[in-house]
Amino acid sequence: MSRFQVVSGKGGTGKTTVAAALALALATEGRRTLLVEVEGRQGIAQLFESDALPYEERRIAVAPGGGEVHALAIDAERALLDYLQMFYKLGSAGRALKKLGAIDFATTIAPGVRDVLLTGKACEAVRRKDKQGRFVYDYVIMDAPPTGRITRFLNVNDEVAGLARIGPIHNQAQAVMRVLKSPETAVHLVTLLEEMPVQETADGIAELRAAELPVGRVVVNMVRPHLLDEDALRTASGGRRKEIAKTLTRAGVKGSAALVRPLVEQAAEHAQRVGLEREQRAVLAGLGLPLAELPLISEGVTPAALNELAEEFRKQGVGDESADAAGQTPGGGNRRGSAGGVVGS
Amino acid sequence: MTPITDVMPGLETDALLDDPGIRIVVCCGSGGVGKTTTAAALGVRAAERGRKVVVLTIDPARRLAQSMGIDRLDNVPRRVEGIEGEGELHAMMLDMKRTFDETVEAHTDAERARAILENPFYQSLSAGFAGTQEYMAMEKLGQLRARDEWDLIVVDTPPSRSALDFLDAPKRLGSFLDGKFIRLLIAPAKIGGRAGMKFLNVGMSMMTGTLGKLLGGQFLRDVQTFVAAMDSMFGGFRTRADATYKLLQAPGTAFLVVATPERDALREAAYFVERLAAEEMPLAGLVLNRVHGSEAARLSEERALAAAENLEAVGIVDQTAGKAGLGDPADPVAATSPEAPESRLSPERSNDPAPEPPQQEPPSHDRTSRSPEPHSSGRKSANLSVPPTQTEADTDVASVADETSADVSVEQLTAGLLRLHAERMQVVAREQHTRDRFTAHHPEVPVTEVAALPGDVHDLSGLRAVGELLATGSAQA
Numbered sequence: 001m002s003r004f005q006v007v008s009g010k011g012g013t014g015k016t017t018v019a020a021a022l023a024l025a026l027a028t029e030g031r032r033t034l035l036v037e038v039e040g041r042q043g044i045a046q047l048f049e050s051d052a053l054p055y056e057e058r059r060i061a062v063a064p065g066g067g068e069v070h071a072l073a074i075d076a077e078r079a080l081l082d083y084l085q086m087f088y089k090l091g092s093a094g095r096a097l098k099k100l101g102a103i104d105f106a107t108t109i110a111p112g113v114r115d116v117l118l119t120g121k122a123c124e125a126v127r128r129k130d131k132q133g134r135f136v137y138d139y140v141i142m143d144a145p146p147t148g149r150i151t152r153f154l155n156v157n158d159e160v161a162g163l164a165r166i167g168p169i170h171n172q173a174q175a176v177m178r179v180l181k182s183p184e185t186a187v188h189l190v191t192l193l194e195e196m197p198v199q200e201t202a203d204g205i206a207e208l209r210a211a212e213l214p215v216g217r218v219v220v221n222m223v224r225p226h227l228l229d230e231d232a233l234r235t236a237s238g239g240r241r242k243e244i245a246k247t248l249t250r251a252g253v254k255g256s257a258a259l260v261r262p263l264v265e266q267a268a269e270h271a272q273r274v275g276l277e278r279e280q281r282a283v284l285a286g287l288g289l290p291l292a293e294l295p296l297i298s299e300g301v302t303p304a305a306l307n308e309l310a311e312e313f314r315k316q317g318v319g320d321e322s323a324d325a326a327g328q329t330p331g332g333g334n335r336r337g338s339a340g341g342v343v344g345s
Numbered sequence: 346m347t348p349i350t351d352v353m354p355g356l357e358t359d360a361l362l363d364d365p366g367i368r369i370v371v372c373c374g375s376g377g378v379g380k381t382t383t384a385a386a387l388g389v390r391a392a393e394r395g396r397k398v399v400v401l402t403i404d405p406a407r408r409l410a411q412s413m414g415i416d417r418l419d420n421v422p423r424r425v426e427g428i429e430g431e432g433e434l435h436a437m438m439l440d441m442k443r444t445f446d447e448t449v450e451a452h453t454d455a456e457r458a459r460a461i462l463e464n465p466f467y468q469s470l471s472a473g474f475a476g477t478q479e480y481m482a483m484e485k486l487g488q489l490r491a492r493d494e495w496d497l498i499v500v501d502t503p504p505s506r507s508a509l510d511f512l513d514a515p516k517r518l519g520s521f522l523d524g525k526f527i528r529l530l531i532a533p534a535k536i537g538g539r540a541g542m543k544f545l546n547v548g549m550s551m552m553t554g555t556l557g558k559l560l561g562g563q564f565l566r567d568v569q570t571f572v573a574a575m576d577s578m579f580g581g582f583r584t585r586a587d588a589t590y591k592l593l594q595a596p597g598t599a600f601l602v603v604a605t606p607e608r609d610a611l612r613e614a615a616y617f618v619e620r621l622a623a624e625e626m627p628l629a630g631l632v633l634n635r636v637h638g639s640e641a642a643r644l645s646e647e648r649a650l651a652a653a654e655n656l657e658a659v660g661i662v663d664q665t666a667g668k669a670g671l672g673d674p675a676d677p678v679a680a681t682s683p684e685a686p687e688s689r690l691s692p693e694r695s696n697d698p699a700p701e702p703p704q705q706e707p708p709s710h711d712r713t714s715r716s717p718e719p720h721s722s723g724r725k726s727a728n729l730s731v732p733p734t735q736t737e738a739d740t741d742v743a744s745v746a747d748e749t750s751a752d753v754s755v756e757q758l759t760a761g762l763l764r765l766h767a768e769r770m771q772v773v774a775r776e777q778h779t780r781d782r783f784t785a786h787h788p789e790v791p792v793t794e795v796a797a798l799p800g801d802v803h804d805l806s807g808l809r810a811v812g813e814l815l816a817t818g819s820a821q822a
Binding site: 010012146164167240244247248251253263265266267269298 | 375376377378404409563564605608610639640641643644648649651652653655656755756758759760761762763765766769771772775799800801
């Protein structure tokens, strides 16, 4: 199982929720994960019902078996200042740079620099070790930009190498790229069983592959349970309205005659939706990637619901393989052997 | 003018689209709420009500472009065929690089334009900078408006990390392009020459030196040449960014905030409503997409469930209960599994005609123990649709129905309908709750609701149908 798990997806598919559930799933049995966000939305804090995250790693949840999820909202500006401090001991000059708009320039205007800083910080956390030489985090999970921008976001090398051909930013881009294109990384795409998100997922996978970025799973989110055998229902209910009306009355429903038509229509709509979902599922199956599914949490995602989703991930084998991977943590040996195919071809 | 009144009203979509004073409609909202579809549907409706409309989309899904009969939307407005009546619909998709190039070409002489277009910094900026799309969307809007060829422009906004980026990005780029930092990059000596600025200048060269080290000297030189070449245009950029911003505040503009009745989308919508007010931008209302309703709403969730249980208690239904009652704690299949609450997902998967790609991890205890259970319940329901035994077939059952309906008893059927209805009522209640919370904070915002459609929009008539819903959805608001 790759140690850097990047979660992307079309807007509205719930990628922050999926990233959080994944971070919990991977943190079980005493492991430690870091969940990072890069878009300044404080989505993680909202999800875990905590205060806004500072630019500082802090524990945000405890997983079953004593594991810990830590969280960090990466801020490009702070990352740059840290970085300058680390390499140049800038001190107060950093503040002066900020006043002039230089930091703003470097983090928001200069193409790609912002992305290098954000992915760079995450990669630093992936590779960070403690004094005993063990990885500080077993996994780093990133709530990444949406599918439409993910390839460009991760493919910092292309963006930056052409511009900054030498210097630390260039070197940083190279180092980040080495991690991102290795089996240490897996990019997961979150989708719904609807046409547009599925199409966007397929396009996103093609783009990621073209850029040689390792694609992980497709996570189908907000899957609604099928309450009925919809085929049987659709075909049967149409012609049996009188019977249904009688049965409704028998079951204690008043005014059943007027209810039959809307009830049957609802069943037809449901059947149509299920049919469309089936088509989309076939498209997803054709992508040749492992799938995972998470159910719709209709009451809204609470921290308790996140635990349920994490449990669902574990039941589908996400994070199972990690048990032995975590055992190898000291020294950080080659993890490919135990990764078990989570990293796509 | 926008149809805002003192009383909490519904959003009068048609009145908005018919108002000759309205020249721009901006659709904004968070990702995945159906902004682009809404913009296209508004365009179709306005055109069919006689206006000459252009729809500017930012990043339409392929199917949406096709739904307007255009395989490839590009940076030039193309006329959409099949619009009924006197009006016209044109559609285009923003090509940010093209738009940036055209802007450069339009505002400087040929030689200088070439120097800019060939500059590596410019090339990255025009193709990749996170705010360029937003800036260029506004630039394009300004251009379309200036051409005055259309009497209504419907704009979709970019899929930003925050729905508000398109308001901020132009300012940011504008202030960068004529900010002091960039001036400094081109001419540190000029500033340093002035009395009293010497000290500052030392700081400056240290900083440009640092940036040079950080980014590489080449990069800085590219920026410097770029800035020097763009110098003559700076004023222009700023002026146009300001002009577009003013255009958005003008009474001829109407903002529609698009959302779905979900917590996150409506939270973003509320934020947007407040922000528009702060910027004095005219908000026409909220479009609430994918709203569920029920014509059988007088049958409550509780009563539907109770009735379903009544029927299932009769005993005939136990076979389907595994399917119809998944997730029900009393359900015999689910009850055997310690994983009852989650197991409802699995039957569907095993039922799926499309082979699921194997989960490629090595088999583990967990996995093998999990598999058989969902399969068994899945098979059970699959059997439902096999043997056509005619015995129960109703006289008026259509022939197609015979294959499947035969062994579905009317109790099973009715219980299924009731459970489905209960689920629907639950969704309706949740959406209503989310919506009420929004209205409590923003009672002044007119709302129109668009009912959830089972499938995606594929063609003009689909867009027309959405337009109809947009126009009539304020009735229940």
